[in-house]
Amino acid sequence: MLNYQLDRTFAALADPARRTIVERLASGPATVSELAKPLPMSLPAVMLHLKVLEGSGLVASEKLGRVRTCRIDPKRLSQAESWVAERRQMWERNLDRLGAYLDQPQDDS
Amino acid sequence: MLNYQLDRTFAALADPARRTIVERLASGPATVSELAKPLPMSLPAVMLHLKVLEGSGLVASEKLGRVRTCRIDPKRLSQAESWVAERRQMWERNLDRLGAYLDQPQDDS
Numbered sequence: 001m002l003n004y005q006l007d008r009t010f011a012a013l014a015d016p017a018r019r020t021i022v023e024r025l026a027s028g029p030a031t032v033s034e035l036a037k038p039l040p041m042s043l044p045a046v047m048l049h050l051k052v053l054e055g056s057g058l059v060a061s062e063k064l065g066r067v068r069t070c071r072i073d074p075k076r077l078s079q080a081e082s083w084v085a086e087r088r089q090m091w092e093r094n095l096d097r098l099g100a101y102l103d104q105p106q107d108d109s
Numbered sequence: 110m111l112n113y114q115l116d117r118t119f120a121a122l123a124d125p126a127r128r129t130i131v132e133r134l135a136s137g138p139a140t141v142s143e144l145a146k147p148l149p150m151s152l153p154a155v156m157l158h159l160k161v162l163e164g165s166g167l168v169a170s171e172k173l174g175r176v177r178t179c180r181i182d183p184k185r186l187s188q189a190e191s192w193v194a195e196r197r198q199m200w201e202r203n204l205d206r207l208g209a210y211l212d213q214p215q216d217d218s
Contacts, residue, residue: 006123007124008123010122010123011119026203077196084190084193087132088135088183090135091134098137
C-alpha cells in the first residue's frame with residue numbers, strides 16, 4: 001500500500017508545473033485560478049495537473065459555491081521525505097562504517 | 110537545471126523496482142546480478158531500470174572486466190530530500206502562523 005502511494009507521490013512530483021503548485025500551496029490554501037495564474041498553460045491543463053496531485057494524495061480540495069479551494073495534505077509529503085531521508089542516512093552510515101574500517105591499523109601478517 | 114534534475118530524480122523514484130535498487134545500494138555498492146537477484150523480472154528489465162537510475166544521476170556504475178558495479182550518488186538523493194523537506198517546513202510554518210493568529214484575542218468591535 002505504502003509502495004503504491006510512493007509510486008504516485010514521486011510521479012506527481014516529477015513535473016515542474018505540479019511542483020510549482022505544491023510550492024504555492026505550502027504557503028497556504030489557494031483557489032484553482034490563483035494556482036493557474038503563474039503557470040504558462042491553459043486552465044484545463046492546470047486542472048489535469050491538480051487531478052494528478054489529488055490522485056496522489058498530496059493535495060486535497062473542496063468546492064464552495066463555484067470556487068474550488070486546494071490545500072496540501074502533508075502526510076504524503078512526509079512519507080516521500082522519510083523514504084528518501086532514510087535511504088540517504090543508510091548510505092551515510094555505510095560510508096562511516098567503511099571509513100572506520102579503513103582507519104583501523106592493518107594487520108600485515 | 111535543478112528543475113530538470115528533480116523531474117528525472119522523482120520520475121526515477123516513482124517505480125518500486127527502482128526504489129528496491131536504490132534501497133539495496135544505500136547499504137553499499139553491488140553488481141548488476143546482485144541487484145537483479147531479489148527482483149521478479151528479467152536481467153534486461155533490471156538493466157533498463159538501472160539505465161533510468163543512471164540517467165537521473167541517482168546511481169553511478171563502472172565496469173571492471175565483465176562485472177559492472179553500481180553505487181549510489183548521494184547528491185541527487187539529497188536534492189530530492191531537500192526539495193520535499195523545504196515545502197513541508199514551509200507548510201508547517203504557515204500552519205503555526207495561522208495557529209498564532211487564531212490564538213490572538215479577537216476584537217469584537
